[in-house]
Every structure is written in structure tokens, then in C-alpha cells.
Amino acid sequence: xxxxxxxxxxxxSTAGSIATNYVVNGSSKHWANITNNDTVEDSFxxxxxxxxxxxxxxxxxxxxLSNGLYANSFMAMYDLTNPYRKLGYFGNDPSSSSFRTQGSxxxxxxxxxxxxxxxxxxxxxx
Amino acid sequence: xxxxxxxNLTGKTSAGSITVTSEGGAATxxxxxxxxxxxxxxxxxxxxxRDSFNHSAITDNGTGNFTLNxxxxxxxxxxxxxxxxxxxxxxxxxxxCTKNTPTTTAQEVWLYYSPNGxxxxxxxxxxxxxxxxxx
Numbered sequence: 001x002x003x004x005x006x007x008x009x010x011x012x013s014t015a016g017s018i019a020t021n022y023v024v025n026g027s028s029k030h031w032a033n034i035t036n037n038d039t040v041e042d043s044f045x046x047x048x049x050x051x052x053x054x055x056x057x058x059x060x061x062x063x064x065l066s067n068g069l070y071a072n073s074f075m076a077m078y079d080l081t082n083p084y085r086k087l088g089y090f091g092n093d094p095s096s097s098s099f100r101t102q103g104s105x106x107x108x109x110x111x112x113x114x115x116x117x118x119x120x121x122x123x124x125x126x
Numbered sequence: 127x128x129x130x131x132x133x134n135l136t137g138k139t140s141a142g143s144i145t146v147t148s149e150g151g152a153a154t155x156x157x158x159x160x161x162x163x164x165x166x167x168x169x170x171x172x173x174x175x176r177d178s179f180n181h182s183a184i185t186d187n188g189t190g191n192f193t194l195n196x197x198x199x200x201x202x203x204x205x206x207x208x209x210x211x212x213x214x215x216x217x218x219x220x221x222x223c224t225k226n227t228p229t230t231t232a233q234e235v236w237l238y239y240s241p242n243g244x245x246x247x248x249x250x251x252x253x254x255x256x257x258x259x260x261x
Contacts, residue, residue, distance in 0.1 A: 002139045009129040017129070024146055027160030031206035031257035041204035042258065044159045063153035073208035073255070077224035083190070083236040084243025085223055107242055116224060118206040120257050125148030125155065 029070070030061055030121035037103070037113035055103045055111035056090060063125055068094040070123025076114040078105040087117055096126065163205070164196050164256040170237055170247045190237040190245030191225060198260055199230045205258025207233050211249045220249040230261065 011017040032043035038051040050058040072094070074087035082105055090102030099121075103114040135157075137143045144157040164180035173184045173192060185193035209222040219240035226234040237252060238245050 002137075002145075005130065006128065007130045008127045010135075011129055011131045013131070013133050023157065024149060027146070027155070027157065028162065028257050029155070029160065033204040033206050033258075042202055042206075044257070045155065063148065063155065066150050073210070075208045075223055077227075080226060082243070083223060083225070083238045083245050086221060116227075118208055118224075120206050120208050120255065124150060126150040126152040 025124065026122075028120050028122050029063075029065060029125055030059070031119065032059060033116065033118050035116050037117070041116075052091075052100070054113055056100070057103075057117070058098050058100045059119060060098045061096075061121075064096045065121070066124040066126045067096055068099075070094065070121050072099060072122075073120050074101065075118045076103050077116040078103070078112065078114050082106065085114060087114065087119070159259065160257075162255050162257055163198075163200065163260050165254065166194060167251060167253050168192075168194075170249050170252055173247075176251075185232075187234070189247055191234070192237070193232050193234045194254060195232045196230075196256075200256070201230065201259040201261045203228045203230050205256050207254055207256040209235065209252070209254045211237055211252045213249055213251075218248075220246065220252075222249075222252055222254070 007020055009017050009019050030045040032046050033041040037057050045062045047060045047062040076085050076087045078085035085105035087101045087103050091100045104111050145154045146157045147154055166178040166181045167176040173186055180197045182195045182197045211220040211222040221240050222235050222237050225236045236245055237249055
């Protein structure tokens, strides 16, 4: 049987101490690396993605967040020659169970699937 | 209040997996997989590292193009690295994105001016955080 430790603080012999609420609150609750808007290369706490259309993707959490007010950060790669590309929220407001992004590139912000999209979510789990 | 004095945390059933209970108590989650494995704040013109965790030296590949090297390698290049860039003294929008395909030991990035995509070494604060499994 696996053991359970209940503690408020973790102290390392040289690196200092941290209250365990920082460990729980400060850990990311979801991350993913997807390619071409439809293939999950690796992820954590993600049940699935939905390729809604070119550039438009919904990420579904395996375990829900407590609300839709979490902090997401993104990065995208469109191709190997164009430095101008980004991911942003799209469509629906983020919810406790999913969020939706759109990828764009170039000075006109043309929408398209990104070669690679990476996302990370911080917040409280339900 | 209880305090644990410890240098290493290792899972009992599986060494690389320790479970923590969620804030709301409705779920459990892997401690290791939720932790950021690397982060860096660097200045681009020199370039130089302001502060970092699990990053080694920065490689300057040319204007607005840097390789951010990790001290301890990731298990896979399919991690999630996310970024933010800014100019300290002037309200000018910059962004940072992946340039080449990431490797387990490094992430090559481009810095560019948001309105037109021009690559640039100017941004004062450039930040990247990486999530994924370490080797």
C-alpha cells in the first residue's frame, strides 16, 4: 500500500523550504504539445483535443479545473522560416473543462494550423 | 504545522510518480508531471541570463535567434514550452516563438516585433517556462 504524508512544509537540506500549498497551487494542471492541430505528441491531464477547423482547436482536460479563470500560456511554430506566429483564445470563454485556441501568422494574422502548438495551464483543480 | 525535512522525494509504488490531492479535493494529480522542469529570464542584446532554473548557457545564433539550452535533458522533445517577451522601458510589443524543431536538450527561439514580425535583439525581458518529463 502506498503511504500518505500530510505536511505543510517541505525543507531541503540546502535549497530552502517551501510550503506545500505552493507545490499544489504552483504546479501546472495541464500541458500539451500538439502538431498540425490534430495530433497530440505529449500531454498531461488532457483527455482529448478537437480539431474544429484549420487553426481552431479545443483542448479538453481529463480532470476539471475549479473554474474557467485559470492562467494559460501558449507558444506556436507555423513553419521554419516565418517568425511571426501566435496562439490565442478563440470562440468560447475558457471553461472548467476545456479551452479553445486559434493559431495565426504573418502581418495579416492569417489563420492556419500550426506545425507545433504548446500550451500550459495553471490554476486550481476541482 | 508540520514540516518534512527531506532532500529527495521518491514515489513508493513508482519512483517517478508522487500523487498530490487537488485544491478542491475532487482529484489527484502527479506531482512530477505538474512541476515546471525549466524556466529562464534572459536579456537578448548580450545575451545574458538574468535568472533561471535547469538552463545552461544561451547560444546566440544571430539577430533575434537564440538557443536556450537545458542543464538536464528532457525525455522527449515533445514538451510544452511557453514564452513571454517585453521591452522594459518602452511600450513596444514583442513576442518569442519556436524557431526550429525542439530537441531534448535545447529550444531554439525567435524574438520578433509583434506588429510586423521583424526579428530583433532589443527585448529586455524574455521568459520561457518548460513542462514535460525529464529523462
